[in-house]
Amino acid sequence: MKAAVLRSSRAALRPCTSRHLVGRSYSSTESRPERKVAILGAAGGIGQPLALLLKLNPLISSLSLYDIANTPGVAADVSHINSRAQVAGYAGEEQLVEALDGSDVVIIPAGVPRKPGMTRDDLFKINAGIVKSLCTAIAKYCPNALVNMISNPVNSTVPIAAEVFKNAGTFDERKLFGVTTLDVVRAKTFYAGKVKVPVAEVNVPVVGGHAGITILPIFCHDPNPGSMTGNARAVSKGHPTYAKPQNKHIKRTIYSKIHSIS
Numbered sequence: 116m117k118a119a120v121l122r123s124s125r126a127a128l129r130p131c132t133s134r135h136l137v138g139r140s141y142s143s144t145e146s147r148p149e150r151k152v153a154i155l156g157a158a159g160g161i162g163q164p165l166a167l168l169l170k171l172n173p174l175i176s177s178l179s180l181y182d183i184a185n186t187p188g189v190a191a192d193v194s195h196i197n198s199r200a201q202v203a204g205y206a207g208e209e210q211l212v213e214a215l216d217g218s219d220v221v222i223i224p225a226g227v228p229r230k231p232g233m234t235r236d237d238l239f240k241i242n243a244g245i246v247k248s249l250c251t252a253i254a255k256y257c258p259n260a261l262v263n264m265i266s267n268p269v270n271s272t273v274p275i276a277a278e279v280f281k282n283a284g285t286f287d288e289r290k291l292f293g294v295t296t297l298d299v300v301r302a303k304t305f306y307a308g309k310v311k312v313p314v315a316e317v318n319v320p321v322v323g324g325h326a327g328i329t330i331l332p333i334f335c336h337d338p339n340p341g342s343m344t345g346n347a348r349a350v351s352k353g354h355p356t357y358a359k360p361q362n363k364h365i366k367r368t369i370y371s372k373i374h375s376i377s
C-alpha cells in the first residue's frame with residue numbers, strides 16, 4: 116500500500132511531458148483574448164455535455180449557461196473543472212439579458228427533442244416559438260455574436276433565426292450556422308463499419324440540410340479507396356446518386372440509417 120502511494124506521488128511529481136497533460140495545462144498569464152460563449156438551453160440533454168466540452172476549451176474565457184430552469188446546479192458542477200473559462204448560470208427569462216450580454220458566440224440547443232408519436236410539425240410548432248424569442252433577444256443584446264443553431268428542425272429554425280435578424284437589421288449570413296456535425300460523424304461511423312476500414316481513416320463530408328433526404332453524404336470524398344473492396348469501393352467513386360446498381364444496397368443501408376435517426 117505504502118509503495119503504491121509512493122509510486123503515485125512520484126508519478127505526480129514527474130515533469131509533465133506527455134502531450135495529453137500538456138494539452139490540458141493552463142496558465143493564467145497567457146495572452147489569449149477574452150471570449151464569451153453562451154449556451155441557451157444549457158440544462159438539457161445536449162446543453163449539459165456541450166457545457167462540459169466548452170469548459171475544456173482554452174480559447175473560452177467566459178461560459179454563460181442559460182435555461183428556463185436548473186442552470187445554477189449545472190453551472191456549479193461545470194465550474195469545478197480546472198480550466199480557464201469562468202462559468203455563470205442564468206435561469207429564467209429575467210436573466211436572459213445578462214446571460215447574453217457581450218457574448219461572442221451563442222449556441223442554441225433550447226427546445227424539445229422529438230418524442231414518440233410527435234411529428235416534425237409538432238416539434239416545429241414548439242421550437243419555432245422558442246427560437247424566435249431567443250433570437251429576438253440575441254439581436255438586441257449581442258447582435259454581433261456568431262449564432263449556432265442546434266434546436267430542431269434545423270432546416271426550419273435557421274431560416275426563422277435569419278428572418279428575426281433581418282427584421283432587427285442585424286442579419287449577417289456569415290454569422291448564422293445550423294449545427295449538423297452529427298450527420299458527418301454518423302456518416303463516417305456507419306460508412307467505416309459497412310466497408311470495414313478504421314473510422315479514423317474515413318472522410319465522408321455531408322452537405323445539404325439536417326433532415327431526411329436533405330442530408331447528403333459525399334462518399335466519393337473518402338481519401339482511401341485503395342483499402343476498400345467490391346461494392347464498398349464502387350460506392351466511394353462518384354456521387355452516390357449516380358452509384359452503380361450493385362452499390363444500391365450499401366448506399367440504401369447507410370442512407371436509411373442516417374435518415375431514420377435525423
Ligand SMILES: NC(=O)c1ccc[n+]([C@@H]2O[C@H](COP(=O)([O-])OP(=O)(O)OC[C@H]3O[C@@H](n4cnc5c(N)ncnc54)[C@H](O)[C@@H]3O)[C@@H](O)[C@H]2O)c1
Nearest residue numbers: 156158159160161182183224225226227228265266267297
Ligand atoms: N442539430 C443536431 O444535430 C441536434 C442533435 C441532437 C439534438 N438536437 C435538438 O436539440 C434540441 C434539444 O435537445 P435535448 O435532447 O437537449 O432536449 P432536452 O429537452 O433535454 O433539453 C432542452 C432544454 O431546453 C430548455 N428550454 C426550453 N425552452 C427554453 C427557452 N425558452 N429558453 C431556454 N431554454 C429552454 C429546456 O428547459 C431543456 O433544458 C432538440 O430540438 C433536439 O431535436 C439537435
